Amino acid sequence: MSQLEIKPKGVFSGYGASILLLLVALVYPFVVTSNYALDVGMLILFTAFLGQSWNIAGGFAGLLSFGHTIFFGIGAYCSAIMVATYGINPWMAWMLAIAFGAALGAIIGYLSFRFGLRGSYFALITLAFAEMFRVLADSSPITRGGLGILIPVKQGASQLQFADPRAFYFLALLLCLIGLGLAYWLKSSRFGARLEAIRENEDAARALGIHVLKEKIKCLALSGALAAAGGSFYVQKYLYIDPQLAFSVARSVEMLLVAMIGGAGTVFGPLIGAATLGVLAEVTRALSDAQGLSLVVYGTVLILIIGFLPNGLISLLRRGPRKQGGRHA
Numbered sequence: 001m002s003q004l005e006i007k008p009k010g011v012f013s014g015y016g017a018s019i020l021l022l023l024v025a026l027v028y029p030f031v032v033t034s035n036y037a038l039d040v041g042m043l044i045l046f047t048a049f050l051g052q053s054w055n056i057a058g059g060f061a062g063l064l065s066f067g068h069t070i071f072f073g074i075g076a077y078c079s080a081i082m083v084a085t086y087g088i089n090p091w092m093a094w095m096l097a098i099a100f101g102a103a104l105g106a107i108i109g110y111l112s113f114r115f116g117l118r119g120s121y122f123a124l125i126t127l128a129f130a131e132m133f134r135v136l137a138d139s140s141p142i143t144r145g146g147l148g149i150l151i152p153v154k155q156g157a158s159q160l161q162f163a164d165p166r167a168f169y170f171l172a173l174l175l176c177l178i179g180l181g182l183a184y185w186l187k188s189s190r191f192g193a194r195l196e197a198i199r200e201n202e203d204a205a206r207a208l209g210i211h212v213l214k215e216k217i218k219c220l221a222l223s224g225a226l227a228a229a230g231g232s233f234y235v236q237k238y239l240y241i242d243p244q245l246a247f248s249v250a251r252s253v254e255m256l257l258v259a260m261i262g263g264a265g266t267v268f269g270p271l272i273g274a275a276t277l278g279v280l281a282e283v284t285r286a287l288s289d290a291q292g293l294s295l296v297v298y299g300t301v302l303i304l305i306i307g308f309l310p311n312g313l314i315s316l317l318r319r320g321p322r323k324q325g326g327r328h329a
Helices: 014-031 035-059 069-084 090-113 120-139 166-188 190-200 202-207 212-238 249-262 269-287 293-308 314-318
Strands: 002-006 323-328
Touching: 014 035, 014 166, 014 269, 035 166, 035 212, 035 249, 035 269, 069 090, 069 120, 069 212, 069 249, 090 120, 090 212, 120 249, 166 190, 166 212, 166 269, 190 202, 190 212, 202 212, 249 269, 249 293, 269 293
Parallel strands: none
Antiparallel strands: 002 323
């Protein structure tokens, strides 16, 4: 005897909605006429990419980091120092910043996981590392302390500086697509399956023969590389970085928020979360001039999602009524 369960396969699923968002993103710069609106769209895509960098560690492997801005900051400062101080080409500096981010992720991962830190202990140690690097950047001559680093203006594609603002928009879109591609690969790869096993039950994963330490270090290195790529992009877009921008706790919270609100551990969750929070921020700014209102809205939305949608907004798009058939022999 068996009971049939049929789940409807509507086109408006999590994947369908996300593909629709990407299609809108492709045509968006050709429709809007305001540079401000174009910048808002670019920031949504950029935030989705940063959220994906957190999602790879926190969502796929359960490595909940409260100080993920450390990788963003190290990428930003590496790129800024190499370009402004040593005159290295920005494209090359970007690649080197990614390598620095991956190396830092591996080092922090080894120092943390080698001694069995997990859960809230790992979250706090990443926050401590981020604060330590902020203090170092604030007092070190090479980072110019609190004055920050200005990137010289040298317009041209070879210098990663563009006269057309749409260039940075499409660069942010490319980063977002790379993040989505990596997340999709993790969902279907053996590496991703091992990370999922570690997330669900680390001791059971170890008993199954998974080298937990090695897999977690690899995951944090990959996540750190992506966040560092975001930091380098930020520097070339705004041509400035200082310790508060680089190692801000608020940026770590933003990365975490977009992944959790959209759906941590999913491919398109950070994109949906970034789009939702980006629209909410603009709506709240338009409706009220009260400072901090957008943060209140962020917090309220997060509380509602945790309470009613623990799997994020993407779970809403996947829901559907179940139709139960009769019993068959």
